[in-house]
Amino acid sequence: MIGGPSAPGLVGRGAELAELADFLRTAAESGGVELVTGDPGVGKSSLLEAAVRAAAATTGFRVLRASGVEFEADLGYAGLHQLLLPVADAIDELPDRHGATLRAALGLGSEGTPDLLGLTTATVALLGHLSRDRPLLIVVDDLQWVDRASLLLLSVVARRLNGFAVALLLAQRSGHETFFDRASIPTLELSPLSDDDADALLRVSHPNLLHPSVRKRIVAEAGGNPLALIELPRGLTATQETAVDTLPATLPHSVRLRRLFASRIAELPESCRRLLLLAALHHGDDAELVQIVAGSSADLAPCEVAGLVSIQPDPRRVRFSHPLVRAAVVDQATDPERRAAHRRLAELTHDRHVRALHLADSTLGTDDHIAGLLDGVADAALSRGAADRAVAVLLRAADLTSGGPARARRLAAAAYLGANVTGSLAGASALLARARSADPDATETLQMATAAAAHLLNTDGGVETAHRMLTRALAPSPTEPGSRTTGLHECPFCRQPFADADDLRHHLEGVVNNAVHTLMVVCAFGGREDLWSGFTETVTRLAPWLSPVLRLAATTFADPARATPGQLAELDGLVAAADKSTNPVEVLEVAMAGQYVDRTPAAALDRVVQAGRAGGPATLAAQALLMQATTAVHEGRWADAAALVDEGLALCAQHDLRLLEWGLLIPRMILDAARGDIDDLARVRDRMHQWALPRQMLAARTVTANADGLAALSVGRFVEAYTAYCTIAEPGRLRPYAHVLVGNPLDVVEAAVRSGHLDEARRHAAVMASTLAPISPRLAFQSAAAAALAAPVEDYAEVFDRVVDDPDSARWPFHLARVELAYGERLRVDRAMRRARPHLERACELFHALEASPWVERAEAGLRATGRTRLAASADTATRLTPQEAQVAFLAATGLSNREIGERLTLSPRTVGAHLYRVFPKLGVTSRAGLRDALSGHEDTP
Numbered sequence: 001m002i003g004g005p006s007a008p009g010l011v012g013r014g015a016e017l018a019e020l021a022d023f024l025r026t027a028a029e030s031g032g033v034e035l036v037t038g039d040p041g042v043g044k045s046s047l048l049e050a051a052v053r054a055a056a057a058t059t060g061f062r063v064l065r066a067s068g069v070e071f072e073a074d075l076g077y078a079g080l081h082q083l084l085l086p087v088a089d090a091i092d093e094l095p096d097r098h099g100a101t102l103r104a105a106l107g108l109g110s111e112g113t114p115d116l117l118g119l120t121t122a123t124v125a126l127l128g129h130l131s132r133d134r135p136l137l138i139v140v141d142d143l144q145w146v147d148r149a150s151l152l153l154l155s156v157v158a159r160r161l162n163g164f165a166v167a168l169l170l171a172q173r174s175g176h177e178t179f180f181d182r183a184s185i186p187t188l189e190l191s192p193l194s195d196d197d198a199d200a201l202l203r204v205s206h207p208n209l210l211h212p213s214v215r216k217r218i219v220a221e222a223g224g225n226p227l228a229l230i231e232l233p234r235g236l237t238a239t240q241e242t243a244v245d246t247l248p249a250t251l252p253h254s255v256r257l258r259r260l261f262a263s264r265i266a267e268l269p270e271s272c273r274r275l276l277l278l279a280a281l282h283h284g285d286d287a288e289l290v291q292i293v294a295g296s297s298a299d300l301a302p303c304e305v306a307g308l309v310s311i312q313p314d315p316r317r318v319r320f321s322h323p324l325v326r327a328a329v330v331d332q333a334t335d336p337e338r339r340a341a342h343r344r345l346a347e348l349t350h351d352r353h354v355r356a357l358h359l360a361d362s363t364l365g366t367d368d369h370i371a372g373l374l375d376g377v378a379d380a381a382l383s384r385g386a387a388d389r390a391v392a393v394l395l396r397a398a399d400l401t402s403g404g405p406a407r408a409r410r411l412a413a414a415a416y417l418g419a420n421v422t423g424s425l426a427g428a429s430a431l432l433a434r435a436r437s438a439d440p441d442a443t444e445t446l447q448m449a450t451a452a453a454a455h456l457l458n459t460d461g462g463v464e465t466a467h468r469m470l471t472r473a474l475a476p477s478p479t480e481p482g483s484r485t486t487g488l489h490e491c492p493f494c495r496q497p498f499a500d501a502d503d504l505r506h507h508l509e510g511v512v513n514n515a516v517h518t519l520m521v522v523c524a525f526g527g528r529e530d531l532w533s534g535f536t537e538t539v540t541r542l543a544p545w546l547s548p549v550l551r552l553a554a555t556t557f558a559d560p561a562r563a564t565p566g567q568l569a570e571l572d573g574l575v576a577a578a579d580k581s582t583n584p585v586e587v588l589e590v591a592m593a594g595q596y597v598d599r600t601p602a603a604a605l606d607r608v609v610q611a612g613r614a615g616g617p618a619t620l621a622a623q624a625l626l627m628q629a630t631t632a633v634h635e636g637r638w639a640d641a642a643a644l645v646d647e648g649l650a651l652c653a654q655h656d657l658r659l660l661e662w663g664l665l666i667p668r669m670i671l672d673a674a675r676g677d678i679d680d681l682a683r684v685r686d687r688m689h690q691w692a693l694p695r696q697m698l699a700a701r702t703v704t705a706n707a708d709g710l711a712a713l714s715v716g717r718f719v720e721a722y723t724a725y726c727t728i729a730e731p732g733r734l735r736p737y738a739h740v741l742v743g744n745p746l747d748v749v750e751a752a753v754r755s756g757h758l759d760e761a762r763r764h765a766a767v768m769a770s771t772l773a774p775i776s777p778r779l780a781f782q783s784a785a786a787a788a789l790a791a792p793v794e795d796y797a798e799v800f801d802r803v804v805d806d807p808d809s810a811r812w813p814f815h816l817a818r819v820e821l822a823y824g825e826r827l828r829v830d831r832a833m834r835r836a837r838p839h840l841e842r843a844c845e846l847f848h849a850l851e852a853s854p855w856v857e858r859a860e861a862g863l864r865a866t867g868r869t870r871l872a873a874s875a876d877t878a879t880r881l882t883p884q885e886a887q888v889a890f891l892a893a894t895g896l897s898n899r900e901i902g903e904r905l906t907l908s909p910r911t912v913g914a915h916l917y918r919v920f921p922k923l924g925v926t927s928r929a930g931l932r933d934a935l936s937g938h939e940d941t942p
Contacts, residue, residue, distance in 0.1 A: 010050050011204060011226070012197030013043065019188055020051040020169070021058075027167030028059045028135040033158045035143075035180065036171040038190030041227025044171040045141050047190065051169065052139055061137035061167070062130060067319070068145025069326070077105045079150030080123070083138060090130055098122035107351070117580045120156045127157070127166045135165035143172035143180075149384050152582055152607065155180045177614030192224025205230045210241050234264075264306050265325075265332045272302050273333070276309065277341045279318040280329040281358075339364070353377045360396050371400040371410070372503075378413075379510075385584040387421040387617045390414075395431075398438075405496055408439035412447035416514055419454040421585060421617045428455050446493035449473035450515040453522060457659045463526040463696040470519045474512075474538055505545075512545040517589070520558055523737070525659065525692075527699030532558065532737050549574050549586075553593035560596035561734040561771055568597060568775065575599050584608045584620045591627050598634075598776035600627055612651065622651045622660040629667045634778060636813035637927075638675075638850050641667055662688055666703050673711035674814065676854040681711055702728050710747055714854040718754035725751055732763030734771060745772060745779070746815055749786040750822070761790040781809055785819045796826060804839070807898070807913020810920060817846035821859050824866075833866040840866065845921030881922060888915040889923070893931035 010017070016036075023034045036044050055061045066082035084091075084106060091099045091108075101122040103109030114122075130136050140146060140154065158168055158180065170180070174189070193201060198219045202210065210218075210233065222228035233241065265273060300318070303309045308329075310319045320326045330338065339362045346358035356373035363370055374397035381390040394414040401407040412435045418428035432451055450473070453466035473493065490497050491507060498504040516539060523531040539546065539554040546554075552571050556563045571594055578590040578601035587604040594600050605624040612621020625648035632641035645668045652661035665684050672681035685704045692700035709724035725748045729735035734745075745768050752761035765786040773783035784803050791799040800823040803809060809816045824839035843859040881889065884905070891901045898909040898916075905912075920927070923934035 010043070010046055011201035012193045013047055013050075013190075016047055016188055016190065017050060017054070020047070021054060023186065024051065024055045024059060024061070024137070024167055024169075027137075028055075028061065028165055031161035031164045031166045033161065033168040033170070033180075033185050035185050035187045036169070036190060037174050037187060039174055039192070039225065041225045042190045042192065043226040044173075044190055046226070048139055048141055048169060048171055052137065055137055055167075060134050062134055063137045063139060065139045065141070066146065066150075067140070068142035068147075077147065077149050077153070079140065079146040080153060081106050083140070084123075084126070087126075087130060090126060094122070094125055094129060098125045102126060115580050116153065116156070116582055119153060120160070123153065123157050124160050124164075127161075128164050131165040135167065137167045137169060139169045141171045143170050144176035147384075148386060148611075149582060151180075158185070177610075193226060193229075194224065195219055198222060198224050198229055201226060201229050202233070206233045208241065214241060264308065265329055268302050268306070272300060273329075274337070274341070275300060276303055276318075276329050277333050277337060278344060279309070280320070280326045281338070281341050281345060281361075353380055357393075360400060363400065366402040367400050368402055368406070371397040371406070374400070375410070382417070382421075382585060383583045385582060385611060385616065387417055387585070387620075391417050391422060398434075404439035405441070405445075408435040409445065409447050409496055411435035411438060412445070412451045413510075416447070416451040416454055419451060419458065419619075420514075420518075421619050429459075446473045446511050446515050450511065450518050453518050457518075457522065457525065458657060462694075463522055463531070463698075466522045467519070467526065467531055470515060470522065471534060471538075474515055474519070474542070508545045509547070512542050513547055513550055516542060516546060516554075517550060520553065524558070525662075525697045525699050527697065527702055529736060547589070549589050549593050553589070556593050556597050556599075557595060559737050560775070562736070563597055563775060565774065568599070571597070571599055575601050579603045582607075584611060584617060588620050588623050591624070595627060595630070598778050600631065602628075602631070618651055618655045619657060619660065622648050622655075622657055622664070625651070626660065626663050626667070629664065633667045633670055635811060636850060638671055642671060645671075658691060662692055662697070662700070666707075669704065669707035670710065673707045674714055674850070674852050674855070676711075676714055676852075678711060681707060706744075706747075709751060710744075713747060713751055713754075714852070716858060718751055721747075721751040722755040722757060731757070731760040732767055734767055744782070744815075746782040746786050746789075746818075749789055750818065753789050758790065761786075765790045777808060778812060781806070781812055782815060785815060788819060789822055797823075800826075804917075805914055807910055807917055810913070810917045813846045813920075814850055814852065817843045817850070817852075817855065817859070820846070821855070821862065824859075825862050828862060828866055837863065837866050842918075842921045845924065849921075849924060881919060885915050885919050885922075888912055889919045889931055889935055892916055892928050893935055 020034065020036075023032060026032055027034075036047060038044050052061075052063055052065075056063060064083045064086065066079045068079065084102065088106070088108065091102050094102070097118075098121065100109060101114045101118045104114050105119050127136060127138075143151070146154075154168070161168060192198075199215060202215055202218060214236070218229065218232050222232060265276070268276070300309065300311060304311065308320065308325050320329075333341070342358040342362035346355045346362060349355050349358065352373070353376065356370065356377050359367075359370045360374055374393050378390040378393040378397065381387075381393060391414045394410050394417075398407045398410040398414070401410060411431050415428040415431035415435065418431060428451065432448070432455065435448060435451075449469040453470050456462070456466045456469075491504060491511075493508075493511060496507070498507060519535065519538065523535055535558065536554070539551065543551060548570070552567055552574070555567055556571055571590075574590050575594055578587050581587055581601075581604055584604075584607075587601055587608055591600045591605055605627055608616075608620050608624040609628065612618060612624070625644050629641045629644035629648065632638070632644060645664050648664040649661060652658070652664065665688055669681055669684050672678070672684065685707070688700050688704060692698075705724045705727045709721045712718070712721035712724060725731070731748055731752050745764070749761045749764050749768070752758070752764060765783070768779070768783040768786050772779040774780070781803070784799075784806075788796065788799040788803050800819065803819050804816070804823060809819075820839045820843040824836040824843060827833075827836035827839065840859055840863040844856060844863060847855040847859055887905060888901055888907075891904065892898075892912075896904075898912040901907070901912045902909045907915075916928075919931075923931070925931060925934050
């Protein structure tokens with residue numbers, strides 16, 4: 001298809017237009033999402049424009065549009081503001097709660113920042129309302145530059161459009177990732193034009209006669225890029241166009257295209273360039289600027305004639321023809337012109353954060369007031385997950401700061417984010433050096449100690465040094481926050497004055513939380529009780545300045561075995577809130593507090609990982625991958641766990657995150673130990689020890705001893721396993737701060753039982769029952785399993801039956817299989833062969849599904865001792881379901897819960913779970929997710 005002069009970019013896009021037309025026809029009835037991707041200048045925006053015109057003409061769509069802007073500040077919900085402001089009147093027609101939520105997000109109300117779930121519901125309600133009379137088309141161009149808050153919201157809304165007459169049409173540059181799941185969204189990739197189509201576009205966009213040799217040269221250098229095909233000829237002289245004059249050795253490509261835009265901008269009238277600069281530097285859609293544009297169309301007319309911009313009539317705003325145009329406008333302006341434009345924009349905007357950014361960019365030299373305003377901008381950026389943006393703002397604030405101590409404080413804050421959030425360790429080191437240069441006494445401040453300690457943990461520094469720095473810096477107690485002589489409020493940690501008590505408190509909460517969090521990490525990796533000795537006292541003393549989640553983590557992370565029911569209940573509430581949070585730092589703080597007590601915000605962690613894959617904070621993404629991998633190991637999703645570990649290790653290698661690399665090796669060692677990969681386990685152990693032990697990170701010995709114990713247990717070397725666990729702590733005693741003992745305490749009991757230390761095993765099982773069982777269902781299961789393993793001869797069967805018949809036990813297939821194996825072996829020793837076989841068979845199947853080879857061998861050996869083989873058992877049981885098992889499995893595969901299945905079959909949910917527990921090993925699956933494929937064509941399926 002060849003478009004006319006009004007749409008030259010659509011040459012050769014007939015197939016793409018047809019695909020979008022099909023999508024829009026379907027979406028007009030039942031909703032849908034489509035993503036258009038391609039290189040810069042390939043024609044995404046032109047394709048969207050043509051599709052929108054066709055949809056409005058043929059299907060009657062109402063159209064809402066938004067577009068990301070490269071120079072736009074990363075301010076929350078700027079994209080949503082663009083989309084919904086034209087239909088703001090319709091918000092009043094929604095229920096009050098939805099209307100209030102949307103008005104808060106759009107800055108039209110006084111309510112606080114809405115949560116993601118409430119805003120998603122309100123947005124879907126508004127879209128449904130707008131699509132009642134005619135279908136609604138939402139177009140978002142340049143998705144890669146849309147603010148993260150709007151992206152996250154739209155990604156959730158996109159999954160809820162089924163059944164609504166709402167189409168979501170997106171476009172983004174290739175190579176950029178967002179929160180949208182590319183695997184589940186139909187994607188249209190715009191490829192470069194063929195030589196024939198490129199030649200056709202060149203003829204349409206430049207109807208003047210180009211010499212064939214010139215056309216061939218342009219087509220060759222444009223490489224099928226429509227923007228280059230349109231722009232390159234504009235740099236040629238008339239004699240060059242006709243081949244009278246020779247062409248330059250190299251025709252302008254990307255950099256030369258920007259220069260070409262710049263030359264066209266320089267020819268514009270001054271009033272036009274001034275207004276164009278305002279539009280290029282503008283951060284949003286403030287009404288005041290829109291009014292200026294509306295009243296200045298005449299001034300912008302030369303820009304439109306030059307093809308640099310277009311004036312969108314409703315809502316009234318400037319649309320740049322390409323991001324390169326915007327960049328060229330800014331580059332072409334002089335420094336005084338840019339500063340003047342920023343001052344004018346600061347006067348126009350009502351957003352205090354946008355105003356602060358414009359004021360900063362309009363200022364020469366230092367200005368402590370504006371630097372203070374930028375602190376708030378950095379906090380807001382960090383709360384939205386824009387850690388890189390927060391660092392950049394803090395650095396600008398440091399440049400504006402006149403005093404050395406205050407400048408050092410801001411540089412240290414930026415260094416801390418680099419070390420703990422973004423993964424920029426080299427940058428953190430440079431910032432710490434700058435801070436010391438700004439204030440030689442800065443090394444004594446809490447901010448510097450915290451940033452330096454966080455950096456040391458990933459580099460060549462040791463635990464002792466980091467611990468000493470932090471404990472010394474945390475020693476002062478902020479009991480006298482004010483100075484009566486000066487009227488200023490002084491921070492006791494850095495001696496920085498604050499004119500306002502609230503500002504001082506906000507400052508203290510930030511620096512104290514960061515320091516205590518870092519101290520907790522130092523103590524955990526140090527692995528010694530003496531490092532923790534002053535930690536509890538520090539937390540108690542500084543409690544008024546600590547966040548609720550950090551006060552909980554001081555127990556649930558630092559000493560999880562001693563977490564109280566009240567603390568766990570409070571943590572449950574924080575986890576539920578974090579799952580809705582868009583602040584990745586907050587999410588990781590909550591996840592860390594719940595890591596050892598089986599409480600993590602799974603959905604939020606997944607968002608952090610997705611953001612990391614799209615270039616978000618690397619350190620946070622690596623932490624989230626570690627927590628996801630640990631959960632996957634517990635739940636028997638070992639293939640997922642291995643993939644998560646590999647992804648995390650690659651991220652750590654890319655950013656040199658050595659401490660997190662060590663953490664990610666822990667689940668890998670557990671998998672190696674359980675699967676019998678002794679060679680890899682030895683390599684990983686040596687790798688960990690070589691890095692960690694010289695840095696006094698003695699927790700490495702604990703975690704490797706735990707893995708060595710499991711490896712010995714896997715192959716039946718029970719005395720060796722028991723000895724390894726005893727190096728961690730005496731069985732029957734949960735040593736304070738020994739997190740690994742909370743991880744898999746069942747291992748200790750099994751090693752003790754099988755090595756002949758029955759009294760020690762029973763003591764440990766009793767401690768588990770009294771201390772660990774109340775913490776979480778996983779630990780309750782392990783406690784019950786430990787009681788079965790250590791049960792006396794006279795009643796062991798009853799105790800084992802309670803464990804294996806519990807439908808919830810299927811959630812932990814590795815440990816369940818070990819219980820089945822132990823039960824079968826005890827029955828076999830008692831000569832109860834018939835009763836032993838089903839338990840040994842189930843153990844075989846569960847171990848086989850996990851690829852736990854040494855355990856498979858042990859279970860098969862036990863089964864053979866009963867006169868049966870796994871192959872015979874599989875032929876007899878794995879392919880034959882009872883009628884009721886088949887019914888239960890079929891209904892579970894459709895997505896029904898145990899309760900819903902029970903209601904249909906007149907069974908209790910517990911009985912349904914017991915049936916599924918027996919079905920899983922028969923079908924060779926470990927969870928409901930595999931039922932559908934396993935049942936496909938199965939002879940017993942109803």
